[in-house]
Amino acid sequence: MSLFSAMRSGVSGMSAQSSRMAAISDNISNSATIGYKRAAVDFSTLMTSSGSTSNYSAGGVRSNVHYQVLKDGTIQGTQSATDMAIEGRGFFVVADNAGTTGTSPGYALTRAGSFLPDDQGFLRNSAGQYLQAWKLGPDGSLPAVNRSSFDGLSAVSIAGLAYGGSKTTQMSFAGNLPAQATDGTSFDTSTSLYDGLGNPLDVTMTWTKTANPNEWTLSVTPPAGYTATLSTSTVTFNTTGANAGLPAGALPQITLTSPANPTPDTVNVTVGNLTQLNGDYVPQFMGDGARAGRVSTVDIDKAGTLWAVYDNGARQPLYQVPVADVVNPGGLVPQDGNTYTLGIDSGTMTLSNGNSGTAGSVAGYALEQSNVDIAEELVSLIETQRAYSSNATLVRTADEMVDETTRLKR
Numbered sequence: 171m172s173l174f175s176a177m178r179s180g181v182s183g184m185s186a187q188s189s190r191m192a193a194i195s196d197n198i199s200n201s202a203t204i205g206y207k208r209a210a211v212d213f214s215t216l217m218t219s220s221g222s223t224s225n226y227s228a229g230g231v232r233s234n235v236h237y238q239v240l241k242d243g244t245i246q247g248t249q250s251a252t253d254m255a256i257e258g259r260g261f262f263v264v265a266d267n268a269g270t271t272g273t274s275p276g277y278a279l280t281r282a283g284s285f286l287p288d289d290q291g292f293l294r295n296s297a298g299q300y301l302q303a304w305k306l307g308p309d310g311s312l313p314a315v316n317r318s319s320f321d322g323l324s325a326v327s328i329a330g331l332a333y334g335g336s337k338t339t340q341m342s343f344a345g346n347l348p349a350q351a352t353d354g355t356s357f358d359t360s361t362s363l364y365d366g367l368g369n370p371l372d373v374t375m376t377w378t379k380t381a382n383p384n385e386w387t388l389s390v391t392p393p394a395g396y397t398a399t400l401s402t403s404t405v406t407f408n409t410t411g412a413n414a415g416l417p418a419g420a421l422p423q424i425t426l427t428s429p430a431n432p433t434p435d436t437v438n439v440t441v442g443n444l445t446q447l448n449g450d451y452v453p454q455f456m457g458d459g460a461r462a463g464r465v466s467t468v469d470i471d472k473a474g475t476l477w478a479v480y481d482n483g484a485r486q487p488l489y490q491v492p493v494a495d496v497v498n499p500g501g502l503v504p505q506d507g508n509t510y511t512l513g514i515d516s517g518t519m520t521l522s523n524g525n526s527g528t529a530g531s532v533a534g535y536a537l538e539q540s541n542v543d544i545a546e547e548l549v550s551l552i553e554t555q556r557a558y559s560s561n562a563t564l565v566r567t568a569d570e571m572v573d574e575t576t577r578l579k580r
Contacts, residue, residue: 173575175218175228177568182230183561186213189233190554197542198551204296205282205508206540208238239499239510243281243541245533251467252293252328254283255538258530260493263521264299264509268292268325277302277320278509279494279502281538291329297507300325303476303489310487317492317521326489331465331478335368336486337435338459344443345453347377347386347407349415355379359453363393363437365428368462371396373426375455384409384446388422390439395429407446415447460484470534474524492521493529 190211200206216229245255254262262283265275268290278299285293285301293301302323304315315322341363348355356378362370371393378387384407390398401423408418424439437457463482470476474491496502497517502510512519525531 172225172227173568173572177565177572179228179230180561180564180568182216182232183564184558186211186231186233187554187558187561189235190550191558193235194547194551194554197547198544201540201542201544201547203282203508203540204284205243205280205538206542207281208241208540208542209235210238211235236500237502237504238541239502241541243539245536246539247536249535250284250286251469251535252285252287253535253537254285254470254491255533255536256281256283256493256524256530257533259499259528260495260522260524260530261510263302263320263323263492263494264295265302265323265325266299268300268327270325275300275325277323278505278507278511279496280507280509282508284537285326287328291327293326293328295507297509299507299509301491302326303474303491305489306475306487312490315521318519319521323492326476326491328468328478328488331468331488335364335462335480335482336459336484337366337368338363338437338457339435341373341437341439341455341457343375343439343441343453343455345445346449346451347379347444347446348451349384349407349446349448351379353379353381357451357453359455361455361457363426363457364459364461366435368460370461375453377451380404382406386446388441390424390426392426397427399425399427405444415445417444470532472525472531472533474532490523491532493524493532495520495522495529 193209193211197208212234213231214234216232218227218229245257261279261281263277264280265277267273267275269275280299282295285295288294303326304312304322305324306312356376358374358376360372360374363373364370373393374391376389380387386405388400388403388405390400392398402420403422405421406418408414408416421441421444423441426437426439428435460480460482463480463484465478466481467479468476469479470491474493475487476489476491478486478488496512496519498515501513501515501517503513505511522529
């Protein structure tokens with residue numbers, strides 16, 4: 171009987187609008203949740219075949235829930251160095267434990283990047299999930315990793331980052347030697363290099379004008395215990411033509427060698443961009459390395475590299491935070507704690523460095539806000555309430571018509 175199908179259709183409409191109401195309530199309650207993705211409920215018709223063109227049988231409606239995972243929220247700056255956001259596609263990888271208890275962690279994906287260190291120094295979000303990354307080698311290199319699996323990831327820990335330094339491996343000298351200088355004039359330039367313990371050691375370069383026109387000699391005073399080897403100690407400059415003021419031959423290349431303890435370290439000093447022009451002695455002596463310093467903060471770059479920043483200006487890469495992407499983000503399965511797990515429809519997963527390929531870039535000192543628009547939800551709330559009331563009226567009306575039909579037998 172068509173009246174009963176109309177009643178069932180009204181009931182299915184009330185059920186569908188109830189699902190939409192539940193999604194709206196979740197969206198509004200999570201409008202301030204970091205990285206939350208709006209839940210949306212779409213409707214599709216249900217058709218029944220009556221076998222007749224003169225009699226219509228109502229089928230009703232079915233609700234379908236999906237999450238707007240690809241709709242980005244607003245990126246907002248923060249004051250915390252361990253807050254992170256992804257601009258573009260991708261997710262952070264988190265785990266339900268730090269892997270220190272012998273229990274295999276359960277992995278999930280999230281856009282919520284509000285991480286803070288716990289009492290052991292591990293970075294966790296408000297849901298208690300641990301940020302996962304690849305640990306870099308002492309030289310900052312990334313070992314061979316499987317980019318389609320969670321294997322090899324470990325919980326990010328910033329505990330025990332107290333002091334650090336880096337030894338000098340490369341130095342360079344550039345500048346101008348005064349063309350008007352007289353024979354025997356010399357200029358000294360000193361700077362510091364750093365050994366493996368972060369100790370500053372003085373090295374001095376001395377340029378001396380010889381009796382030969384446009385000729386200078388170079389001598390190097392290395393730190394105590396070091397030896398200095400020069401490829402050449404004499405530099406002659408052109409005085410005419412297009413190369414006037416530039417060296418006429420090869421420039422000195424210097425190697426500083428430390429005492430063996432247990433093996434010697436070498437520092438290569440390159441002399442380049444050297445001129446002899448009428449003017450002042452203008453030296454530029456630079457090198458890498460840094461003295462021992464205390465960790466002042468951590469920083470993360472667009473590629474997802476987590477750095478320790480020392481008060482001496484040195485930076486040391488510690489972890490590579492991967493950006494996880496799947497073929498179909500809409501196929502991910504939502505879980506507690508604003509996380510997602512891989513599902514049948516999500517497709518294969520790829521772990522990439524940030525700002526490469528299809529992966530979005532990582533922003534430090536930033537968080538992604540919820541992508542919920544409160545005004546849109548309130549409008550949907552009114553629409554849902556009225557649609558639910560209309561379906562309820564449909565059920566009451568169909569019930570009255572059925573009751574009227576049953577009274578015909580009396």
